[in-house]
Amino acid sequence: KNEVEQSPQNLTAQEGEFITINCSYSVGISxxxxxxxxxxxxxxxxxxLSSGKKKHGRLIATINIQEKHSSLHITASHxxxxxxxxxxxxxARQLTFGSGTxxxxxx
Amino acid sequence: xxxxxxxxxxxxxxxxxxxxxxxxxxSGHATLYWxxxxxxxxxxxxxxxxxxxxxxxxxxxxxxxxxxxLKGVDSTLKIQPAKLEDSAVYxxxxxxxxxxxxxxxxxxxxxxx
Numbered sequence: 001k002n003e004v005e006q007s008p009q010n011l012t013a014q015e016g017e018f019i020t021i022n023c024s025y026s027v028g029i030s031x032x033x034x035x036x037x038x039x040x041x042x043x044x045x046x047x048x049l050s051s052g053k054k055k056h057g058r059l060i061a062t063i064n065i066q067e068k069h070s071s072l073h074i075t076a077s078h079x080x081x082x083x084x085x086x087x088x089x090x091x092a093r094q095l096t097f098g099s100g101t102x103x104x105x106x107x
Numbered sequence: 108x109x110x111x112x113x114x115x116x117x118x119x120x121x122x123x124x125x126x127x128x129x130x131x132x133x134s135g136h137a138t139l140y141w142x143x144x145x146x147x148x149x150x151x152x153x154x155x156x157x158x159x160x161x162x163x164x165x166x167x168x169x170x171x172x173x174x175x176x177l178k179g180v181d182s183t184l185k186i187q188p189a190k191l192e193d194s195a196v197y198x199x200x201x202x203x204x205x206x207x208x209x210x211x212x213x214x215x216x217x218x219x220x
Binding site: 004030031033035040042043044045048086088090091093094095097098099100 | 214
């Protein structure tokens with residue numbers, strides 16, 4: 001069993017839809033990260049959170065430490081949101097990554 | 108502020124050849140990471156440096172992979188000899204200190220034929 005599990009693996013949505021990507025983990029962590037990876041490989045850090053909820057523009061990330069679960073929400077989705085979204089959990093030593101969710105937003 | 112720089116962006120080699128990747132982290136970042144990302148998977152940590160010392164290389168295939176970070180700034184990752192299964196994107200990241208937000212470079216896409 002992977003230490004970090006994401007669902008769904010693939011997600012196709014229509015422009016304007018509300019999107020949720022889920023992440024469950026099985027190890028103790030100091031923080032959880034949501035990352036965005038566009039075609040070509042470059043990765044951008046979206047959020048780092050250890051409790052509660054964070055919001056940046058149309059993106060919202062929540063974490064439930066007791067349930068070892070986090071969600072990334074995208075409101076009013078747009079085709080430019082199409083990317084791979086990766087959940088990673090961090091200890092003081094390193095990050096452990098999920099396999100990512102491929103999001104495609106159709107116009 | 109300049110981001111993490113990597114070169115080359117793409118490399119195609121034949122199996123058993125050697126290849127080297129270069130990374131220049133964000134200025135002032137003490138911690139540097141090399142990751143291997145195989146298509147369809149999340150990144151896997153290969154090696155982590157704190158300044159010019161190795162902190163974690165437990166997942167580095169040391170029979171063929173090597174990395175160094177001389178002077179605690181730039182880093183190179185080498186594969187010698189390459190195998191087909193080494194085809195992947197090699198990502199470099201840096202952070203101010205261990206456990207802090209990591210900033211990723213654009214990656215080097217390696218194809219081994």
